[in-house]
Amino acid sequence: MKHPLLSLITSRLCWLLLALFTPLLAAATHIVGGELDLRYRTGSTYTLSLNLYFDAINGSAGALDQQLTASIFSKADNRRLTNVVLPLTGNTFVTYTNPACAVGSLSTRKLVYTNDIVLNAATYNSPQGYYVAVERCCRNVTISNILMPEAAAQAFYLEFPAVVRNGAPFIDSTPRIFPPLGDYACRNELFYYDFGGQDPDGDSLAYDMVTPLNGHTTAAAPLLSQPGPAPYIPITWRPGLGASNQVPGSPALGIDARTGRLTVRPSSLGLYVFGVRCSEYRNGLKIGETRRDFQLYVLNCPTNDAPRLQVRTQGSPGLYRPGRDTLRLRPGSNRCLTIRYTDPNPNSALTMTSRPVNFSGPAPVFTTPSSGTVRTPGAPDTLTATICFPECIDSRGRVYLLDLIVADNGCSLPKHDTVRVAFTATPPPNEAPVLTTSFPPPPAAGSAPTVVRVPLGTRYTATLAGSDADRNPLTLTATGEGFDLAAAKMSFTAQNGPGQASGTFTWEADCGAFNAEGLTVRFQLAETGPCVPLPQERRIRFEITPLEDTAAFRPPNVITPNRDSQNDYLIMPNLPLDFCNRRFASIKIFSRWGQLVYQSPDRNFRWGGAGQSGIYYYLVTYTDGRKYKGWVEVIQ
Template identity: 50%
Template structure:
């Protein structure tokens, strides 16, 4: 439930808290303030609806912007043990949060940035600083630029500090895990730090405009300092790498303290966050520690002596430890824990009893549990260390007794499996050709009757890549039969010798054992004779670099040729023809083939057309291909050209006598160049000496009789469709 109450001018309530910033996506982050509120000594009027965060550039302290963080959660912090709850300690966790946009064009300073939220006031009953009721807190966080060397730098601050809700007892060791996690995998380093006071005060407990650093710190009472923040022996400290708080308080009271978590990436500090918190120390009822006794396997054995004894757990013998634990205090609830010290925790077996109550009505004074190590548990000659811990339910924290057991453990002896061929060949390597099926049965045996599997690999290749497989035929305890099957195909030709490797494997006690590798060599024999291509085309030149043979036809002519292919290996043959960048049919060509095993035949026909003239020389490639793993195609290239017609000499007449004497009565051009595809007779025109057209015809067999014109010289123009022109004169003599 959110508390929406106006803050008074002054209210003592702050237990501590911290800032947190998590990357979301793009340029977006979420900024969160966690404020811990003293629900016993604090004023409820100090429950703010929101908080104002100021963002500044480090080094220059330049103010960039403010961000309002609305209250999103209000909840109590639970005790580690509910049974230890006391009326003088109750803490609320107030969460203020909002999205924050950090564009690269604005947040690119190599100095980095910091966020601060200021609020007054702390608890007036704090025991280790001067004037605690007048002291404020500055929540502080540093973060890097969002770009570095032109590349985005995404960073989330470490999420640290589980909330501390427990109290400590005078004279008793107190510990609490303040360690955290970093979403980016950055290294975290912890140290004690004096809490920040800042600019807020009793007159202005909640500044509307956040101010920049520097921020003043709280003032320690005499004899206390940053390294000695509360009376204790030892004093309060935090593990540099673990973040674990430890203190044995020597005086009652409420003590504020500060912890800093610095964030490093590749050895360079990129940010930090701080938390202030307070620890209540009270005088607690005396709690005596529980006691643990460990007895080795076997009847009548004396208690294990830590630091002196080493247990040896042998195969086939009793491997169970007897655990007896008790507590002098009445009605004590005990918890048993087994913690591996120098071997994986997952190997630790589960005890028969893990918890119970002693010294109460109807319950025993001592609990006995048993932990048995399975036969397969094996320390492999090493001495393993196991902490056997019993903890009570004392307040504020449980007391413990730990017995560290040193032991070795042996697994049962076990023989590796063996592997053999059933009906082995008389000699190796095996010989195979493409199309053959290689099939061999293999047997894996294990004298310990362990389950056996057979595994197939290849030297320098994978069996699956050539189509080989190993399939189980039958299984029984300690025996497996599998069949190697390989239908040899073209994938095997390039390598030739294939060496298959097979092993039998067993996994007793989860420890892999294998047989000696069995090598099965198979030599793939492959030979291929090139097919032979013959044809009725003119013989090709002996020099392969010579131009192809040329077949010439007049326009409209027809050329037929036959082709034949033979293959000594009786491979399937395919005979084809292909034009060099042209379609055969479009050039008047056709190819019909009959293909088959060991032979092929084809008939080629060409009818010379104008399309072939326009295209120019036509190169056709005739190919004979054998269908085999490594084919050797045979080719023949033939060039086809259309032979242009013979052009006679053009000797036009230059005079005629239109006098109807049947002698030279007409002007005609009988020896004009012949029509050839795109070059065809278009027209003839005759003009007078003054340029007047006197005759026109589109018939190449024209006859001009000179009718209607006077004697004299005339000019003629003959035009062809390809724009060729012939000019001349003709004289009309008197009739």
């Protein structure tokens, strides 16, 4: 801010200017502006809201409605579909960009009227879409840019599409416009404000200036039982003004069609109403819009000069020259800038910030204080700050741009000075660490895990070691993919440190950890410290195998039950042993005609034939679904 004495004079000057408005403001009514909002919730339920901005200083408390009525109409024929009562649910103040610039006769409340509604597909399916309206009178009588402001009303207006399209649900929410301004503008000073919005559906947004709508209400009938249908009569501009020249100036009030940023350098004092439309597009087609009416005070303000800044590379004798110099940030080079900034006005509080223009990721940081006050008793006229680029910024051969911005605390909005710094950056090199293990070599497939088969009931042990030529700290870890190591009787211990790490893995292979697909463990060697870590890993799938070789199972195929104690019975002593969840279930023997002649659940069965010679067929089953089939000949 400025010197205390000058600040006092300035404050009194502002009060004197506002006092000029007081006789009129005393008779003023209450509406500053507002907009409608339609928000999708779930199913067919939406929330309809009206944000209404109310003159907190001059508005009559009796004009603060406890509820308002909205009407929904079909765009195709202006047919009224329903009325929605919106109760008052919120009452807060609109804040200033710089609260220190607040003036006592300018205060705005944000009143929120809201209710849930149901938009069913059977009703809201017209391709032309629908619109919502709320009407209320009246505007402030001191408005400078329209005729007969004392009789000017407001029609708040929103358009939305059908909730079904091509037989499928078509969900859409209104773009959410950024908060309204609580600020005033200074005559002959550039004023800017962000009216841009965000769309929850990812639709494209476009902005333009529009003439505010007046509607059907009047000073004699400020509140109707229900809003009327379109068309809504617009307000009437004073001669020489219009939608593209709502607040006169150089430039006149305008809005960036893509960003929604308002800009004006007003040339005349007064209170100005203006209108902004935000249209939303999906797949190149317009599907809806919302309008915001608002007001802007233009006052005489004390002169506020812009601050200035200079940038120097540490260790360099000359200043950085924007547009001509490009910093080359290499490993081991100086990565800091010294910034000197000042302001011609006394008692100015300055703040330094940085803003990446065409990059993201690690951002430069201020390593010394980046704010202060200049030209006060005992304070320096020039402030100094240091900003340093992180070592890990990598511009990948491109030229990155960084804006260094100094802002003062002048009213109504801060003034700035900006230096755009161009730079390239190369991070320090990093050599990948090396992971060695006692596991078998990885398969040629690359991403497939290495298979390690461990006999049931035995202990398996493996060792791992990591090394790094850059001496970065290393960490070895082991993680089960979808299971807990300890629950599977696996353990892993590691000794980690700079440039070296080692680990030991053990597994007690028992049926408690059995899984038909095996258990996959991810072993990782991670490094910390480098800009781009290069972790190494091995994936090992552990499988349990039986102790014996079951491939030798060969049951006899001839028996001679003649009581000579030689080959009298069919037995299978070499059946595969029970293994975890694989257990012997039964044997069944069938005649050649498919008749069951014998069955047993005992793996130690003995079958002596069916009393007749011939060929018989057997089927051995296990609990895991495995089957063994064969035949045996009985010779009497």
